Amino acid sequence: MRWDLMVLASCLAVAGCVGNSMSEQQDANVQSSLQYDSVPCDQLLAQRNGLAQQYHLSVDAKPSFSNPAMGFGPFTPDMRSKAKRDADQASGKIDAMNRSITRRECGKPAKQNKLALPS
Incomplete structure (x- = not known):
């Protein structure tokens, strides 16, 4: 029993050290929004909508994270499909x-400056 547990622990440790752990791969999905600030609004909206349509996602999609049991996140290999x-x-x-x-x-109408006489 101890030998099996030791082998299992070492396999999990090696799987986590390869850089293919579930938590590491999921953390990599979080991206900075600053890279999109130079893209014009109309193009950015079109890119987002196209990406959502391509992967059958909502336009409000957010990255998801699994909850591995008992702190094994860094050692759990990423076994999701491509x-x-x-x-x-x-x-x-x-x-x-x-x-x-x-x-x-983006997507909001520009504020209009109305000139009006004070009443």
């Missing part, structure tokens, strides 16, 4: 685009 990993990465991009869109107030 399609799931790509969709999770796309949701991270969509979230970053949404933060840029919100910060720059």
Whole structure:
């Protein structure tokens, strides 16, 4: 029994050290929104909508994180399918685009300066 536990622990440790752990890969899906600030609003909205449509995601998608049991996150190998990993990465991009869109107030009509006489 002890030998089996030792082998299992070493396999989990090696799997986590390879750089393919579940938590490491999920953390990589979170992106900075600053990279999208130089993209014009209309193009950014079109990119976000296209990405959401391509991966069948909502335009309000956010990256998801699993909850591994008992602190084994860094040692749990990423066993998601390639399609799931790509969709999770796309949701991270969509979230970053949404933060840029919100910060720059894209899609909102420009404020109009009305000249009116005081009453």
